[in-house]
Amino acid sequence: MAQMGRPRTFDRDAAITQAMHLFWEHGYDSTSLSQLKANIGSGISAPSFYAAFGSKEALFKEVMERYLNTHGxxxxxxxxxxxxxxxxxxxxxxxxxxxxxxxxxxxxxxxxxxxxxxxxxxxxxxxxxxxxxxxxxxxxxxxxxxxxxxxxxxxxxxxxxxxxxxxxxxxxxxxxxxxxxxxxxxxxxxxxxxxxxxxxxxxxxxx
Missing domain, CATH: 1.10.357.10 (Tetracycline Repressor, domain 2)
Structure with missing residues (x-):
């Protein structure tokens, strides 16, 4: 039987907000994957990041949607x-x-x-x-x-x-x-x- 992946240890909705604040503060280019991993929840691994969001670009797209539908x-x-x-x-x-x-x-x-x-x-x-x-x-x-x-x-x-x-x-x-x-x-x-x-x-x- 295939082993099930480890459950996510962070709140995805809260993670979008945390990522939004990082991109808001530093911009897309200057926000590194390391910063995102370190500041989402209590810190997540690269595999967990990619499993949750797919890529930095995909995460930013979610961030833009969140911002435009709230603060924007x-x-x-x-x-x-x-x-x-x-x-x-x-x-x-x-x-x-x-x-x-x-x-x-x-x-x-x-x-x-x-x-x-x-x-x-x-x-x-x-x-x-x-x-x-x-x-x-x-x-x-x-x-x-x-x-x-x-x-x-x-x-x-x-x-x-x-x-x-x-x-x-x-x-x-x-x-x-x-x-x-x-x-x-x-x-x-x-x-x-x-x-x-x-x-x-x-x-x-x-x-």
Missing amino acids: QVTASLFDLQLPAREAIEKTLRGSARMQCEDGHPRGCLVALGLMSASSAEAIAICAPLAAARARNRAGFVACVERGMASGELLAQTSPVALATVFESFLLGLTTLAREGLDHGVMEAAITQVMSAWDAMRSDLAD
Whole structure:
């Protein structure tokens, strides 16, 4: 009779979270198999790692899915048509700032950090879901500006792409600031300031 394999000695769901934090902190390229094995549960062997996850790439794919379905949902407001367009953008920025500064995980945003840290052709290809998420968020900002124009709130000469880029670039910049330890309260005040870019294009304030 064939001998049964040893049972896993770790919680797979918890292991995905632990791996997510490692990739979030160091990026795909810089997170080694040794780091993953040492930090999953109380440490697992290479055979156990491959039996559980298949490969580092396969594990990262699970991590991306976990992140995008949890922490990454802070941008969901951009696509909530029940929210006024301005509110949707502001809610996204404030939610992201809060998430990026909260305890319990590395600071910053895995979408932005994952793309910035992808230095090899392999990593760039593997990070395609993160690039897709960023493109979707960009389209969400543009759609919000277009909604503001369609409703008459914003001036007809508003450039949807230009105004959306103001908010998207601010969102991406939060990652660097969070990593450097900027206080969340300062980010909140900055968001109030950046929303004035929307108010400057309001049709009801035009001369």
